[in-house]
């Protein structure tokens with residue numbers, strides 16, 4: 001299922017925070033939303049899982065405006081891992097994941113064997129099968145994250161909307177999650193702060209800055225040193241990952257562009273390299 005967002009505008013209490021946003025995730029594609037804090041990533045994603053109603057523009061699922069679908073129909077197509085993760089469910093892990101089956105049930109209907117299978121499979125996919133009897137509220141942040149991802153998988157959606165799914169995850173679980181997303185082959189809209197993760201997992205990236213999309217395309221074309229300087233204010237080299245061939249961003253961690261530790265103009269162009277920094281210039285004063 002394809003997702004198109006057209007000329008989207010969203011406001012909180014009358015204050016426009018997103019405007020004129022157009023982006024897409026083609027069928028089966030992983031589309032990443034990246035951008036600085038407050039650039040509007042979560043706000044855009046919230047309109048796709050209908051937590052927020054746009055003030056302008058529209059969200060289309062295979063050409064159908066979301067507003068033409070009931071919330072229950074939408075929930076059969078779209079599952080979300082929102083940024084608001086909750087934590088006080090007095091439910092077991094299995095019960096939280098089983099909530100993903102709700103859009104397929106009549107009111108008050110229990111789980112049937114197919115539901116139980118789907119839930120068990122989803123728990124196994126995120127490596128939480130052995131913890132299925134634990135209370136959700138007693139889990140660590142990363143464990144909760146994986147359970148909520150399993151709930152989204154159990155919903156068996158055409159479209160996954162994931163807001164910072166790698167938050168709280170250790171590096172092994174980050175790698176596992178990204179591999180899961182690749183293997184799931186579902187249309188996915190995902191916001192990521194980790195640009196190297198985004199470069200490796202996303203087929204397409206949309207860069208948000210101050211509530212607008214400023215670049216879209218394959219990671220290799222989008223993640224240039226110039227864009228990283230302009231949008232994120234950081235100096236970085238973009239090289240080729242020695243193991244995978246993906247773009248690999250090597251940040252200059254010593255200071256932002258224009259900061260006390262700036263070493264010069266950002267480099268320009270795909271895979272262009274900044275001038276190497278002589279060691280004595282990088283030393284602390």
Ligand SMILES: Nc1ncnc2c1ncn2[C@@H]1O[C@H](COP(=O)(O)OP(=O)(O)OP(=O)(O)O)[C@@H](O)[C@H]1O
Pocket residue numbers: 012013017035036037038039040041042043044
């Ligand atoms: N519930 C809200 N009420 C009012 N303003 C909000 C609300 N949620 C977000 N905003 C504002 O909307 C803007 C966009 O926020 P949003 O959370 O979409 O950005 P983001 O790119 O997801 O940020 P981050 O990377 O920090 O998660 C920000 O200025 C933020 O302060």
